[in-house]
Each structure stands twice: as structure tokens, then as C-alpha cells.
Amino acid sequence: MKTREKLNILAMSAKYDVSCSSSGSSRQNSAGGIGNAENSGICHSWSEDGRCISLLKILMTNNCVYDCAYCINRSSNDIPRAIFTPEEIADITINFYRRNYIEGLFLSSAVFRNPDYTMELIIKTIELIRIKYKFNGYIHVKAMPGADPALIRKAGLLADRMSVNIELPSRNSLEYLAPQKTKRNILNSMNDISRNIEGFRIESKKVKHPQKFVPAGQSTQLIVGATPEKDSKIIKLSEVLYDKFSLKRVYYSAFMPVSSDNRLPAVQAPLKREHRLYQADWLLRFYGFSAEELFDAEEQNLDMDVDPKFAWAVRNLDKFPIEINNADYEMILRVPGIGVRSAKKIVFARRVTTLRFDDLKKIGVVLKRAKYFLTCNGAGFGKNDYNELSIKTGLLTDGKDKNTGQLLLFSDRAALPDPESVITAATGEL
Amino acid sequence: MLYYLYDGSFNGLMSAISESLTRRTRPENIIPEYYTRDDLFGDYISISSDELKSAEMINTVTARMGDETLSNIFYCYLSDSPEAGKIIFEYILLGMNTGKKINMHLTNDSVKPVLDIVRKVKCEQHRMLGLVRFRHVEDGLYYAAIDPDHNITGIIAPHFTRRMADQNWIIHDTRRNIAALYDKKRWEIVDIESSREPSDSDREMFYSDLWRNYFKTVSISERKNPKLQRQFLPKRYWKNLTELK
Numbered sequence: 001m002k003t004r005e006k007l008n009i010l011a012m013s014a015k016y017d018v019s020c021s022s023s024g025s026s027r028q029n030s031a032g033g034i035g036n037a038e039n040s041g042i043c044h045s046w047s048e049d050g051r052c053i054s055l056l057k058i059l060m061t062n063n064c065v066y067d068c069a070y071c072i073n074r075s076s077n078d079i080p081r082a083i084f085t086p087e088e089i090a091d092i093t094i095n096f097y098r099r100n101y102i103e104g105l106f107l108s109s110a111v112f113r114n115p116d117y118t119m120e121l122i123i124k125t126i127e128l129i130r131i132k133y134k135f136n137g138y139i140h141v142k143a144m145p146g147a148d149p150a151l152i153r154k155a156g157l158l159a160d161r162m163s164v165n166i167e168l169p170s171r172n173s174l175e176y177l178a179p180q181k182t183k184r185n186i187l188n189s190m191n192d193i194s195r196n197i198e199g200f201r202i203e204s205k206k207v208k209h210p211q212k213f214v215p216a217g218q219s220t221q222l223i224v225g226a227t228p229e230k231d232s233k234i235i236k237l238s239e240v241l242y243d244k245f246s247l248k249r250v251y252y253s254a255f256m257p258v259s260s261d262n263r264l265p266a267v268q269a270p271l272k273r274e275h276r277l278y279q280a281d282w283l284l285r286f287y288g289f290s291a292e293e294l295f296d297a298e299e300q301n302l303d304m305d306v307d308p309k310f311a312w313a314v315r316n317l318d319k320f321p322i323e324i325n326n327a328d329y330e331m332i333l334r335v336p337g338i339g340v341r342s343a344k345k346i347v348f349a350r351r352v353t354t355l356r357f358d359d360l361k362k363i364g365v366v367l368k369r370a371k372y373f374l375t376c377n378g379a380g381f382g383k384n385d386y387n388e389l390s391i392k393t394g395l396l397t398d399g400k401d402k403n404t405g406q407l408l409l410f411s412d413r414a415a416l417p418d419p420e421s422v423i424t425a426a427t428g429e430l
Numbered sequence: 431m432l433y434y435l436y437d438g439s440f441n442g443l444m445s446a447i448s449e450s451l452t453r454r455t456r457p458e459n460i461i462p463e464y465y466t467r468d469d470l471f472g473d474y475i476s477i478s479s480d481e482l483k484s485a486e487m488i489n490t491v492t493a494r495m496g497d498e499t500l501s502n503i504f505y506c507y508l509s510d511s512p513e514a515g516k517i518i519f520e521y522i523l524l525g526m527n528t529g530k531k532i533n534m535h536l537t538n539d540s541v542k543p544v545l546d547i548v549r550k551v552k553c554e555q556h557r558m559l560g561l562v563r564f565r566h567v568e569d570g571l572y573y574a575a576i577d578p579d580h581n582i583t584g585i586i587a588p589h590f591t592r593r594m595a596d597q598n599w600i601i602h603d604t605r606r607n608i609a610a611l612y613d614k615k616r617w618e619i620v621d622i623e624s625s626r627e628p629s630d631s632d633r634e635m636f637y638s639d640l641w642r643n644y645f646k647t648v649s650i651s652e653r654k655n656p657k658l659q660r661q662f663l664p665k666r667y668w669k670n671l672t673e674l675k
Contacts, residue, residue: 004643011647029595036593043662044560045673047649050658054560057648095637098572098597099564100590101672137593256652268652349536359537 001082007092009082013062013073014108016258017165017221018251022054022103022138024216025160035097035104035137037160037216042103055106055140056096060084060121064110068178070167070226072258073110083112086125094133104138104160105129115144119151126158138216146185149192153213156196161216161248164189169234173227177263193218194245217248224277225269226255230300232291235280239291242284252277276302283309286340287333306392310336313373314388320373321380324360325350337370357381431458431469434515435476438462440507444484446477447519456523460515495525495532502533505548508581517543551580558586561663562601563672564594565638567628571598575627575670577605584610584619591617602627638672645673 023041043052061083062073072079093105107125112118122141129135140161143152156162164186168174171183193214200213220241222234234252241247254274257266280302283289287309294308296315303311313320313336322331324346332343345363349355356376361367371381372391434450434457436442446460458472467474491500503518511517524540525532535541564572572594576583583603587610590599595614602609602622609622630638668674 004640007640007644008647011644015648015650029592032596034594034596038559038589040556042556042560045645045671046659046663047645048656048659049649049651049653050655050662051648051650051653052662053645053648056644092637092640096641098594099566099637099641099672100560100562100574100594101641103560256650271653345536348534352531352534353537355537362537362542 003088003092006082006084006088007058009080010059010062010084011057013079013110014057014059014106016072016253016256017057017106017108018051018253019106019140019163019219019221019249020052020054020057021161021216021219021249022140024248025138027136027138027160027212027215029136030134033134033136034094035135037104037136037138044100044102054103055138056093056102056104057106057108058084058089060089060107060109060118060125061112062110063112065113066111066178066180068167068181069259069261069263070177070223070255074259077259084125086121086128089125090129090133093129094135097135097137102137104140106140108142109144111144115147116151118144119147119155123151123155123158126155130158140216143189143193145181145189147189152189152192153196156193156214157211159214161219162193162214163219163221164193165221166237167221167223168227169222169224169229169237170227173229177227190218190220190241190245190247194247197246218245219247219249219251221251221253223255224252224274226264231273231277231280231302232295232300234277235284235294236291238281239284250281252281270304272304273302276304276308280308283312288330289334307336309334310369314391317388321375322373323378324355324374324376327374335370335373337366337368339364431472432456433458433467433469433472433474434460435463435474436460436515437479438464439479440504441481441484442477442479443507443515443518444487445480446515447522448483448487449477450519451522457519458516459513460519461512465512491522491525494529495522496530499525499532502544502548505551506544508585509547509551510579510581511547513543514547517547551582554578554580555582555585557667558582559589561667561671562586562590563670564599565672566631566634568631569628570631571600573628574599574601575604576601577666577670578603579666581606583608586610587612587617587619642673 021041022037023039025037026039027037029036041054043054045053047053061081062079063081063083064073064075067074067076089105089107096102097104107122109118109122112121126139126141129139139159140163141155141159143155143162143164145164166186168177174181174183196213197217200210203210222237224234238250241250252274254271255265255269257264257268280294283294284291289312294302294312302308313334322335324332329343329347332338332346333340338346342364346355346360349359349363353359354377357367360370360376367381432455434446436446443460450457450460458469463476488500491503503521506514506518520540521544524538528535532541536545558576558578562574562576564574567573583601587601590601591612598614599612600609604625607622608619610617610619
């Protein structure tokens with residue numbers, strides 16, 4: 001089989017993994033070597049679906065012994081199969097890198113023969129790239145659930161990031177749709193990775209240059225809408241993953257039918273839901289929210305009409321309005337329409353000036369949503385007796401906003417050409 | 431209306447600003463001498479570049495307004511914006527009063543324009559780290575053509591010296607006729623008059639073709655969204671992108 005054909009098959013099979021980030025590692029180039037990693041991550045292109053391309057995302061092979069219902073590579077699917085040799089992957093990676101097409105390699109695989117055997121193939125490949133080709137660019141590899149911890153450790157010493165995909169957010173769903181992948185195997189492998197990361201962290205306090213173990217951390221992916229789990233269950237799972245397993249990222253992927261199976265929905269899950277989950281995820285990681293706060297007793301799904309921060313704020317009107325010139329940073333962060341960047345600018349700028357609504361606009365605050373929740377030097381924006389209903393109707397009937405950078409993270413329907421996919425596309429840098 | 435003209439270099443701009451402050455004037459703009467002078471009633475005064483004066487000005491800025499302020503001024507200068515000279519002048523003028531606190535005045539009319547331009551230049555700088563496309567060409571070197579809005583060649587080159595340390599490369603800004611050259615040891619910016627682009631080596635085709643093919647394959651057709659693609663990757667950059675031109 002020609003390289004081109006193989007690349008087609010093995011890129012096609014890999015593209016449903018949404019992770020594309022190349023951030024979090026600052027690996028330096030070595031003498032006579034090629035490549036380095038940039039802590040911020042770098043996007044190199046954007047495909048027609050608007051998703052960023054940062055890494056060469058391919059599978060070692062799509063020959064799979066498993067038959068997970070949601071997966072395009074399941075053994076019962078009738079698709080062309082291929083396998084790369086480590087040399088082929090190294091050659092494409094290095095030559096793409098030299099032309100600055102990519103930031104590095106994201107190597108995943110179907111389970112070929114068994115998890116250990118697949119893991120060994122992956123290790124062989126990245127060893128070749130790191131050692132023979134002296135490549136110091138970004139490498140993200142998948143750990144095969146249930147693989148020998150020694151193999152996972154070996155791979156992690158060569159990679160910048162490792163991930164194990166949970167895919168389905170509950171044990172029942174896993175048993176139902178992916179009977180060969182057990183929840184225990186997945187969590188054990190994740191645990192192996194986080195233990196090694198912890199070990200590296202402790203080590204780096206004692207010695208100057210410890211052997212790096214996945215410096216960019218661990219991530220995972222959840223498929224949304226294939227199974228009946230509610231948003232609250234998903235976000236609570238993410239919270240545990242961030243807190244207990246110190247994951248760097250949880251990715252959400254709206255279910256898309258890629259194989260026919262009567263245990264699965266026949267239609268694609270709404271991208272909007274995926275978008276709202278990313279917003280809630282951002283609130284956990286950057287805005288000091290807990291999963292508990294984002295849901296109320298009756299409603300276990302996120303509101304599709306407004307973003308989750310806005311939904312939280314109208315449920316908690318007793319905490320507002322806040323005075324922008326003296327409120328705590330933590331509280332400013334909780335105002336809808338104010339992002340991390342604007343909040344920082346506000347606490348910075350108010351040290352030398354008293355902020356008015358006009359200044360907030362200049363700073364990049366989306367007043368359309370923020371105006372209900374704050375005062376500037378005692379003055380409110382228009383009337384001050386808002387209630388949940390008047391705010392929601394006000395927001396939803398407001399005219400179109402001009403598109404500002406702020407809206408990339410928290411946007412409503414009117415603001416962007418297609419807000420659903422913005423976050424998934426921007427992840428290369430996050 | 432008073433206009434100062436300088437030779438287009440950073441030292442030239444700093445000399446002109448220094449001169450304007452000494453003369454206690456507040457010019458309408460400070461522009462490179464090769465810009466068109468479209469103000470019929472304007473007074474255009476040329477200020478020659480003076481290294482000593484420029485160095486003094488730079489010292490004053492860092493000592494009184496901090497390193498970040500100097501960095502902002504430099505990025506603003508690189509923007510090639512027609513208003514850059516005026517904006518920088520007003521920024522320094524304000525800095526003479528506010529001192530090191532100058533950059534806290536985010537919403538001030540003499541500060542915000544500077545910060546806005548700096549953000550744009552840094553944004554293009556970062557973006558270009560991903561968008562430079564090298565081709566392997568005849569003489570065994572890697573060649574990339576770029577056409578950035580801002581004069582960023584000099585600030586992206588160091589990234590590539592670290593990253594592509596073991597290959598000879600050229601990054602050619604075809605708009606400004608300058609190029610960064612790297613020979614595995616050091617790099618420099620040179621003027622390039624010829625607009626001829628070198629031809630591909632024999633093996634180039636194989637990889638560029640593979641890449642174009644890969645680029646098409648990874649897009650998920652059910653999520654097709656060309657508007658979003660253009661939002662992240664504006665069309666003006668496409669002509670130098672292997673996968674899109």
C-alpha cells in the first residue's frame with residue numbers, strides 16, 4: 001500500500017478524537033536536534049470544519065480487536081484497514097515538521113492484538129523519533145486502557161502529553177456499548193499516568209533535571225449524547241477528573257453516528273450541547289465554580305438558551321449587583337460577560353482610575369450581558385430592579401452584538417457565525 | 431499642521447520624537463519620509479537619524495516608564511501603521527507625567543491605541559509561527575514566503591532558529607522585500623530585491639502533496655463550517671499556505 005493511501009485511512013480513523021492541543025510543554029531543542037515545544041501551543045492550520053490543526057493526528061493502525069459500538073474502527077465495521085511502520089511515521093512527522101506544517105505528532109491506535117502489543121508499537125515509534133531523529137517537538141500519545149504500567153511509564157517518559165479516552169460517562173454505558181473496555185481498566189491506566197506525573201513533580205523538587213514525564217499532562221475525551229447521562233453527571237465527572245486525577249483537559253465530543261448499531265441514536269447529538277459543556281468546563285477550570293453550583297435541584301441539564309454563567313447569575317440575583325470599583329476579583333469573574341482577561345484588566349485599571357461603563361466597554365466587557373449585574377461608581381445601567389424573567393427576555397431579544405474577542409468563550413446565539421464550534425476549534429492554544 | 435519625517439528606522443523615529451520634545455512641539459504625525467505627504471498645507475520637517483539621541487530617548491523611556499513601555503513602543507513601530515508615529519509620541523508624552531504607572535491607564539486615549547496595536551502585532555507574530563510554510567528548494571535549503579500586515583520577520587526569526595536549528599532556511603517577506611536568512615549558526619535580516627521565488631527540489635512534491643491530502647482528510651464533513659475556518663485563518667494568508675493556495 002502506498003504511503004498516501006495509508007495516511008488517508010489512518011488519518012480518517014483518527015480525526016474523531018477532538019484533542020488537538022499542543023500546549024503545556026516547553027521542551028528545548030538539543031544540540032544537533034530538531035524541534036522544540038512552545039508552552040502556549042501553536043495552531044498551524046484550520047480545516048474546513050473550522051477545527052485547528054496543530055499535530056499530525058494519526059493511528060498506528062485501525063485494525064481493532066474491540067467492537068465498541070460508537071467507534072468508527074470497531075472490528076465489525078467494514079472499512080479499509082492499514083498499519084504504519086514506525087519508520088513511515090517518523091519520516092512523515094519529521095518532514096512535515098521541517099516544513100512547519102505541524103507542531104508535532106499525536107499518535108493513537110486501535111487495539112491491535114492486545115493493549116500491551118499496541119503500546120509496544122507506539123513506544124517503538126516515538127523512541128525512533130526522539131532518539132534516532134533527535135526530535136524535540138510535541139508528542140501526544142494514547143495509553144491503551146489496561147496496558148502494563150511499565151509500558152505506560154516508558155511511553156510517558158518520551159511524550160509531552162498522554163491521554164486515555166473514557167468515551168462514555170458511566171460504567172453502565174461502557175458495559176453496554178464497549179464491553180471489552182472496562183471502566184476499571186480505563187481508570188487504572190489514568191491512575192498510572194497521574195501517579196507518574198506526581199512522581200515527576202516530587203522528583204523535580206529534589207533534583208535539577210529529572211526525567212520528564214508527560215510535562216503537558218494528561219487529557220481525556222467524553223462522547224456526549226450517545227448515552228442517557230445528563231449534563232450534571234458529565235460535569236461532575238469532569239470535576240473529579242480535574243481534582244482527583246489532575247487532568248489538564250477533558251474534551252467533549254458530540255456523538256456522531258459513524259457505524260450503524262441499534263443500541264445507538266441514529267442522529268448526531270446537537271453541537272450546541274457540546275458547546276455548553278465546554279463553557280461549563282471553562283467555569284470549573286478558570287472561574288472558580290464548582291460543578292454543584294451550575295445545576296439546580298430540578299434541572300440536571302445546562303440551559304441551551306443562555307450560557308451557564310449567565311444561567312447561574314440569574315438564579316443568584318441576591319448576590320448582585322456588584323460595584324465594579326471595589327468588588328473582589330473572584331466575584332468580578334462571576335459576572336456574565338466578563339472573562340478572565342477583562343477581570344484582570346478591571347482590577348489593574350481601577351487602581352489608577354474610577355471605572356465607568358464606557359471604560360468597561362473599552363476593556364472588552366460584553367455589556368449586553370454584564371449590565372444587569374454591576375454598578376459603576378454607584379450607578380447602574382438603566383433601571384436596577386431586574387428580576388430573572390426581565391433579564392432573560394432582555395438578553396434574548398437584544399439585537400446583534402459586534403463580535404469581540406470576549407465572545408469567543410462566552411457567546412450567545414446572535415454573536416458569532418457558529419458559536420457551537422468555536423471552542424473546540426480554539427483548543428490548540430488552550 | 432506640523433509633520434516630522436524620519437528615515438523609517440527605529441532609531442530614526444526615536445530621534446524625531448526626541449527632537450519634537452526638545453522643540454516643545456506636538457506634531458500631527460511622525461512618518462517615514464517615503465510615505466505620501468497628502469496634507470497640502472502641512473509643514474514637513476525631516477529629522478535625521480541620530481544614534482546618540484535615540485539612545486538617550488530609549489534610556490529616558492525605560493528609566494521613567496519601564497521596560498514594558500519600551501517594548502510596547504517597539505511593537506507599535508513594527509506595526510507599520512500610518513498612525514504609529516503619532517500614537518507613540520502621545521504615549522511617551524503621557525508617560526512623562528504618569529511615569530511607571532502609564533500602562534495601568536488602559537482606557538486612556540493615549541494608551542489604548544498603543545495597547546490595541548501591540549495586541550494586533552503580537553497576534554500576527556504568534557499566528558505566523560504556525561503559518562510559515564517552508565518548501566525544500568534547489569540549493570538544499572528551506573524557503574518560505576510570507577506577506578504579513580506587520581513587520582514581524584525579525585521577531586519570528588528567533589523562534590525558527592531554535593526550532594529548525596539544523597537546516598538552512600530563508601523567510602522572505604515579499605511585501606517589504608526583506609528576508610531572514612539562517613545558516614545553522616547565525617541569522618540576519620537582509621534586503622532582497624529579486625521577487626523570484628526558488629523552485630522546488632525533487633522530493634518536495636511528495637511531502638507537500640501528502641500534506642494537502644492530509645489536510646483534506648482530517649476535516650469532518652458533518653461539521654463543515656467555512657466561516658469559522660476563515661475567522662481563524664483569514665483569506666489574505668491563504669496564498670502562501672501549501673494546503674490552501
